Amino acid sequence: MTPEIITSLQNPRVKNLVKLRDRGPRDEQGVFLVEGYRAIQRALEKGARPREVYFAREWFLGENEDELLATAAACGAELVQLGREAFAKVAYRDRPEGLLAVVEQWRASPGDLKLSPVPFLLVVEAIEKPGNLGTILRSADAAGVDAVIVCDPVTDLFNPNVVRSSTGVLFAMPVALATTEEVIAFLREKSIRTAATTPAGDRELYDVDLRGPLAIVMGSEQFGLSRRWLEACEARVRIPMAGQADSLNVAMATIVALFESVRQRRSS
């Protein structure tokens, strides 16, 4: 543990933590931020590699923080104590809990994924909002997919709001990044059928066989799926919609498509 307490808001480490909210510095340094007791705990449980954990006792909410710090140290993290104000500056959540970890990023390609005997995948193309990507990861976890493939990413997987809104699923769920062409080639090679979910789908979700090796494919908030994906997919399905055209956003449509797959696959 670094013995002194950093109190200066001008300290280079403090300044760097603020920088890491932006993608450029995160990618350059190959790390990202994980804030709060629960998120850090989940990161450690799932084998994420913490480089540093910054803490400020004045902000602690519970009694188990020291144990968590000890675990982080055992995982190789440097522990750095901050003063109250310095921590307030680096915290990005509404209620600071006095814990902020700098964790190593990871990268996986589709080829790195371990697929189950009857693969079940979610592919998302160019999702824009971090909150949607985080919610989608949660849905994928709840539905028990093998992995999520993020295609032509717009939102950085390691954006603080993805970390937060995924409620720890980011650390547990295998996620691969690749281009559209790479993913299409991968799915074909593995003989995994693809179902694109789109308002222009020619069949209703419930009329399509979603058993067997399957990838559900979802497009971006604003543009939906690219033409390339729409043409490459074996099925184009639509979710029956009452009400306003925009009542289902991409995260909601994803969970509906995933759980219809779950329903069909449980009896197969």
Added chain:
Amino acid sequence: MTPEIITSLQNPRVKNLVKLRDRGPRDEQGVFLVEGYRAIQRALEKGARPREVYFAREWFLGENEDELLATAAACGAELVQLGREAFAKVAYRDRPEGLLAVVEQWRASPGDLKLSPVPFLLVVEAIEKPGNLGTILRSADAAGVDAVIVCDPVTDLFNPNVVRSSTGVLFAMPVALATTEEVIAFLREKSIRTAATTPAGDRELYDVDLRGPLAIVMGSEQFGLSRRWLEACEARVRIPMAGQADSLNVAMATIVALFESVRQRRSS
């Protein structure tokens, strides 16, 4: 139109608009806030009654604002122009669009609802987060329920974040408010079957018949459904869950239950 432009941040109208972010003043005055072009447009389309519309040309983003103001005036709204800074003070959204309406609240009881021949309802008990309630309203709209019954409300239906996250559905979807006992009595009188969604459900969602007169019943984020509701419901269903126990929040569980109902009911 009030001829002068209000520029003082101390103007009583400006101060009142800030107050209306809180429930007490909203309920006392029987109004709530609707901000932004699209939300106000939807409110007017659906017959909401605007008392006042505050606008600030400096913040306008498009070219149709004047037409919207004219429509609002034709619906009986007083138009009040604010200066740039005064509007910034009253706006609660991140990007002000220079339009903020004060709209009359409404109240409906279950008995006021128009039910379809085979009723399909959503009952939510004591939802805490406005964002969840708004998302739930969107899901209910997409699933085509007759109405949503909000039971023992914790979150005020007219909270600005419910208005925002419902993306206008609040103005279109019939919503009734009542106590648990009133709702249970109402559903029994109408012979509407109830399916409680709970992690402790004894049957999987997919094994339960959700056709016929039906109310899906959802509990609060923190506590789930009350014992009273769990006992009163004809079926207690659980959503099959892989992954982390908390991957499905109440809004996500609601949409899964609603769309499984949609699937079953379309073939009935």
